[in-house]
Amino acid sequence: MALRLLSLAALIGLWQLAAHFGDPRLLPGPMAVFATMESEAASGALFAALGATLARVAAAFLLAMAVGSAIGYAMGRNALIDRAADPWIIVLLNLPALVIIVLAYIWGGLNEAAAIGAVALNKLPVTVVTIREGVRALDARLDEMARVFGFSRQKRLAHVVAPQLAPYFAAATRAGLSLVWKIVLVVELMGRPNGVGFEINTAFQLFDVPLLLAYALPFTAIMLIIETLAVQPFERHVSRWRPRAAA
Amino acid sequence: MSRVGDRAQRLEARVTKKSFRTASGQGVPVIADLSFVLEEGETGALIGPSGCGKSTLMRILAGLDRNFEGSVHLPADGRVGMVFQEPRLLPWRSVGDNVRLAAPDASEAEVTALFAALGLLEHRTHFPGELSVGLARRAALARAFAIRPTLLLLDEPFVSLDAPLARQLHGDLIRLVESRRMITVLVTHDVDEAIALADRIFVLSARPSHVVAEIRVKNPRAAMTGEEAQAVAARIEGLRQPG
Numbered sequence: 001m002a003l004r005l006l007s008l009a010a011l012i013g014l015w016q017l018a019a020h021f022g023d024p025r026l027l028p029g030p031m032a033v034f035a036t037m038e039s040e041a042a043s044g045a046l047f048a049a050l051g052a053t054l055a056r057v058a059a060a061f062l063l064a065m066a067v068g069s070a071i072g073y074a075m076g077r078n079a080l081i082d083r084a085a086d087p088w089i090i091v092l093l094n095l096p097a098l099v100i101i102v103l104a105y106i107w108g109g110l111n112e113a114a115a116i117g118a119v120a121l122n123k124l125p126v127t128v129v130t131i132r133e134g135v136r137a138l139d140a141r142l143d144e145m146a147r148v149f150g151f152s153r154q155k156r157l158a159h160v161v162a163p164q165l166a167p168y169f170a171a172a173t174r175a176g177l178s179l180v181w182k183i184v185l186v187v188e189l190m191g192r193p194n195g196v197g198f199e200i201n202t203a204f205q206l207f208d209v210p211l212l213l214a215y216a217l218p219f220t221a222i223m224l225i226i227e228t229l230a231v232q233p234f235e236r237h238v239s240r241w242r243p244r245a246a247a
Numbered sequence: 248m249s250r251v252g253d254r255a256q257r258l259e260a261r262v263t264k265k266s267f268r269t270a271s272g273q274g275v276p277v278i279a280d281l282s283f284v285l286e287e288g289e290t291g292a293l294i295g296p297s298g299c300g301k302s303t304l305m306r307i308l309a310g311l312d313r314n315f316e317g318s319v320h321l322p323a324d325g326r327v328g329m330v331f332q333e334p335r336l337l338p339w340r341s342v343g344d345n346v347r348l349a350a351p352d353a354s355e356a357e358v359t360a361l362f363a364a365l366g367l368l369e370h371r372t373h374f375p376g377e378l379s380v381g382l383a384r385r386a387a388l389a390r391a392f393a394i395r396p397t398l399l400l401l402d403e404p405f406v407s408l409d410a411p412l413a414r415q416l417h418g419d420l421i422r423l424v425e426s427r428r429m430i431t432v433l434v435t436h437d438v439d440e441a442i443a444l445a446d447r448i449f450v451l452s453a454r455p456s457h458v459v460a461e462i463r464v465k466n467p468r469a470a471m472t473g474e475e476a477q478a479v480a481a482r483i484e485g486l487r488q489p490g
Contacts (some may be wrong), residue, residue, distance in 0.1 A: 145335040148309045148327055149349040149394065159348055163339040241339040241374045 028210045036214040045199075050219060052195040053184055056112075060119035061180045065172065067120070068127025075128065076135025092125040097183050101190060110191040119183045126179065127172045134168030166238035174231050181223055256287035258308075258398060258430045259320040265303060265312075266455075277303050278315070279455035285447065287322065290424060290431040292441035294483065295451030301434040302332075304456075305402045308432060321398055322430055328396030330404040334387040336375040342386045343371040350393035361389050365419055381412045385419075392423055399424070399431040405440065417443050438480045448479075450486045460486050 012030055019029035040046035075082040075089075101118045108114030138161065146156045188197025196219045203212035265278040277300040285291045293301050306312040308319060309329055321327070336345045346358055362368045365385040375383055384404060391399060401420075405413045421444060424431055435441050441448045448462040462479060 141331070141333065141335055142337065144306075144309075144311050145329075145331065147311060148329045148400075149390070151348070155348070159337060159340065163337070241376065 025207075026209060028213070033210050033213045033217065036210040037218065040211075040214050046215065046218065049194060049196050049199050049215060050222065052192075053181075053188065053197065053219060054222070056116055056119065056184045056188070056192075056195065057177075057181045060116045060123065060184060061176060063116065063120040064123035064127055064176060064180070068124045068172070069131045069169070071124075072128040072131025073135055076132040076138075082132070089125045089128055092121070093129070097122045097186065101183075101187055105191050112192075115184075115187045115192055119180055119187055122183050123176050123180050127176060130168050130172040130175070131165065134165045137168075138164050163238070167235070170231065170235040170238060173234070174227070177223065177227065177231065181219070256322045256397070256428070256430070257320070258285045258291075258322055258432070259318075260284075260304070260308060261319070262304065262307060262315055262317040264316040265300070265307065265314075276455035279457055281451070281457045282317075283447075283449050283458055283461070285430045285432070287430060288428045289446045290433060290444055292433045292435055292445035292448045293451060294435055294438065294441050294448060295456060296453050297436065299451050299453050299456040301451065301456075302402055305329075305400055305432070305434055308398070309400055324397055326394055326396045327398045327400060328391035328394050329400040330384075330387045330391050330402065332403045332406055334375065334383040336383060336386055336390070338375050341372050341374055342367060342378070342389075345375070345386060346390045346393045349390045350395075353393045353395070358389075358393055361392055364423060365389050381408060381416070384408065384416065388416075388420065388423070392427075395427075397429050399429055401431065401433045403434050403436070405435075405437075413440070420444065438483050441483070442476050442479055448483065450483055 015027075016029055019027050019032075024032070037046065071085065075085055100121050104114045104118035104121070108117065142160050142164075143156070146160045151160065184195070185197035185200065188195035189201045190197075192198055196215045199215045200212055203209070203215070259282075261282040262278045263280055264276065266274040266276045268274055281300075281304065283291060293304065295301055303312065307315055309327055336342070337348070340348065343358075343362075346353075346361075350358070359368070362371060365388060367382065367385055367389055370378060370382055370386070375386065378386065388404070391401075405416055408416065417440065424444075431444075433441070433444055442464055445464055448464060449458045450460045450462065451457070452459050460482075462482060464479060
């Protein structure tokens with residue numbers, strides 16, 4: 001933890017140094033960015049943008065995880081579904097995010113549903129592939145044990161299947177969260193009237209780098225905090241039974 | 248196929264045919280006309296060459312494989328407890344939780360008595376990954392007994408244990424089996440183990456397997472002399488086909 005903070009401090013120091021020697025219009029120093037952040041926060045605009053973006057990240061993330069997990073589970077369990085759906089997943093995996101976003105806006109209109117749907121669709125195939133991998137790795141011997149001992153369907157799912165899938169779920173969460181928030185910004189930049197992505201677009205029009213960083217950095221920090229305080233503890237919790245040496 | 252619970256406390260297994268399909272689609276017969284009967288309180292040992300379909304037969308008895316010709320009549324209420332070749336404990340739950348999950352109806356006193364009988368009391372809160380091989384097998388035994396089975400299936404439960412540890416577990420198992428009125432089926436390739444634990448020994452042929460001979464072990468076991476045990480062992484060895 002101490003090393004992490006030290007490394008972060010070094011990054012800020014390096015930034016200060018680069019700003020000192022460079023053009024302040026292209027790369028403002030940390031203090032200048034902080035001042036902009038303060039004024040944006042005072043007006044409330046910063047929090048409004050962060051809130052709007054976070055809400056979209058949460059909605060798109062939950063949608064993609066729920067639908068993706070269900071599809072991934074079905075594909076991992078059933079060879080026929082797997083063979084039928086696999087080409088779709090491959091197409092979706094290789095379709096550029098931008099194409100999905102533009103098509104969603106053209107077909108669905110410039111609205112919230114199209115924006116969130118487009119982001120979720122970008123994240124969906126990664127979730128499907130990860131969860132399918134987890135389902136394929138399920139231990140058939142434990143499944144047999146549960147059947148012989150008459151475990152109900154819910155009991156099997158909760159105590160036999162879910163603990164085996166948890167690490168895959170955590171991996172999908174971790175990879176998904178960073179992917180989703182980056183795409184949410186693009187979606188906002190292209191077709192939403194608020195949010196961090198919208199503010200970045202404004203900053204781009206004005207060539208205002210301090211403004212751009214004043215919105216981008218707090219949001220990055222929030223995602224970092226979610227990762228450290230929620231995702232990592234979850235991963236530790238689900239793997240607590242593993243012998244230490246293997247961890 | 249059929250697998251039904253019967254009124255009578257007896258196990259009647261009649262597998263007329265069981266085959267496996269190879270990758271090329273050919274059916275390879277594994278079991279042909281294998282049948283045996285066990286009465287309430289009896290332990291039967293299935294002994295035979297490796298690959299003769301003993302584990303397949305156990306899967307049929309356990310209801311895990313219903314794709315066979317023949318019939319299996321389970322003892323009344325058909326509560327099946329099973330100990331697999333590997334302990335098959337849920338690694339993310341404590342030993343106590345593993346037993347509790349399988350036997351939610353067992354009373355606290357019952358479970359504690361079982362843990363005491365198997366020397367597991369101080370390991371109740373441990374995760375399976377923290378147990379030695381012998382303790383993990385004891386935990387699997389505890390789970391099977393905790394459900395108060397009317398049919399107990401033991402699929403080479405002591406394989407790969409060193410001899411002193413296996414003997415110790417045999418002793419514990421005999422005490423537990425004799426304290427219950429259930430039917431036990433033991434798969435083993437160890438003649439001494441079969442003689443130590445079983446009332447009837449069914450010697451199986453190589454694939455496709457059937458019962459070559461049924462040997463009754465003198466009961467109570469304690470009354471059997473060393474010479475008698477040796478004679479039974481020699482008879483089984485004589486019947487066994489190489490493999």
